[in-house]
Amino acid sequence: MTNRFSVEQKVRLAQSILQTPLAAVAARLEWAQAATCRAVAAAMALREPHSSAGWHESSAGMAIFAGVGSPLTQGMAMGLRGPVSTNELDAIEAHLCPFGGGPRQVEACAFADPSLFALLAERGYRVSEWQLVWTRPVPDEPLAPPPPELSIRRVQAGEEELYCRVTLAGALETEDVPDSAIGLILPWAFAEGYEPYLAWLGDEPIGGGTLCLGGGVAFVGGSSVRPQFRRRGAQGALIRARLDRARALGFTLACSNTQPASASRRNMDRHGFAIAYPKVVMVAGD
Numbered sequence: 001m002t003n004r005f006s007v008e009q010k011v012r013l014a015q016s017i018l019q020t021p022l023a024a025v026a027a028r029l030e031w032a033q034a035a036t037c038r039a040v041a042a043a044m045a046l047r048e049p050h051s052s053a054g055w056h057e058s059s060a061g062m063a064i065f066a067g068v069g070s071p072l073t074q075g076m077a078m079g080l081r082g083p084v085s086t087n088e089l090d091a092i093e094a095h096l097c098p099f100g101g102g103p104r105q106v107e108a109c110a111f112a113d114p115s116l117f118a119l120l121a122e123r124g125y126r127v128s129e130w131q132l133v134w135t136r137p138v139p140d141e142p143l144a145p146p147p148p149e150l151s152i153r154r155v156q157a158g159e160e161e162l163y164c165r166v167t168l169a170g171a172l173e174t175e176d177v178p179d180s181a182i183g184l185i186l187p188w189a190f191a192e193g194y195e196p197y198l199a200w201l202g203d204e205p206i207g208g209g210t211l212c213l214g215g216g217v218a219f220v221g222g223s224s225v226r227p228q229f230r231r232r233g234a235q236g237a238l239i240r241a242r243l244d245r246a247r248a249l250g251f252t253l254a255c256s257n258t259q260p261a262s263a264s265r266r267n268m269d270r271h272g273f274a275i276a277y278p279k280v281v282m283v284a285g286d
Contacts, residue, residue: 032215044187056095060088063095079112109279134273146237160189170224218246
């Protein structure tokens with residue numbers, strides 16, 4: 001079956017999801033995603049007890065610490081449950097920098113309370129990147145299989161480091177993947193609610209991605225394909241495999257984040273996702 005949707009169909013899909021006020025939808029999705037990242041910090045804390053991995057949760061949002069330099073070390077779901085106070089932001093920042101000083105990163109969506117942005121401006125936060133949040137109903141029937149030469153399957157025991165190396169090779173666009181980078185994302189493969197996948201071309205692993213399950217939402221993320229193996233349909237096959245898995249598990253809503261001008265954005269569009277809202281990543285410090 002085809003995965004293409006007309007503009008009218010995408011509008012209907014979005015409307016079927018957004019039957020509640022958009023601010024409530026954003027709060028649900030942002031807190032659900034924060035919960036999946038909390039699971040990674042919990043896995044890291046178990047695997048590396050001296051890493052200081054952990055989280056701090058309050059009405060102001062959730063601070064995740066999953067190691068210095070981890071993309072998950074950030075404030076999430078911030079300002080979506082009312083105003084943010086100075087003391088609350090102090091607590092979040094302290095958890096983001098358990099060793100003192102260093103850069104601080106937070107995500108803020110368009111529906112965050114204005115008090116959050118005022119405090120971030122006072123503390124010198126600047127825009128690092130914009131992201132688009134995409135949603136679609138989980139399909140109620142199987143999607144198109146991968147091209148004959150490709151196969152998609154969940155990562156098996158013992159393949160966790162291979163998964164990290166392959167996905168980082170695609171994300172960093174180099175086969176020279178630092179061990180330090182692998183160490184930062186390895187806990188993803190062991191976190192509760194995380195299912196990592198690899199795309200294979202024969203016996204060659206060429207790409208990977210994760211299905212993160214939390215808060216009743218199936219997050220399709222972390223996808224990449226090694227540069228020399230692109231344009232073979234692996235990215236689309238990874239998306240379809242994870243949507244099929246979400247359907248098998250009984251999930252009804254899928255979500256993903258992309259940068260506005262990226263190949264991933266085009267893949268979301270091709271596979272029936274509709275833009276729900278934008279959010280911004282802001283940084284301060286060194």
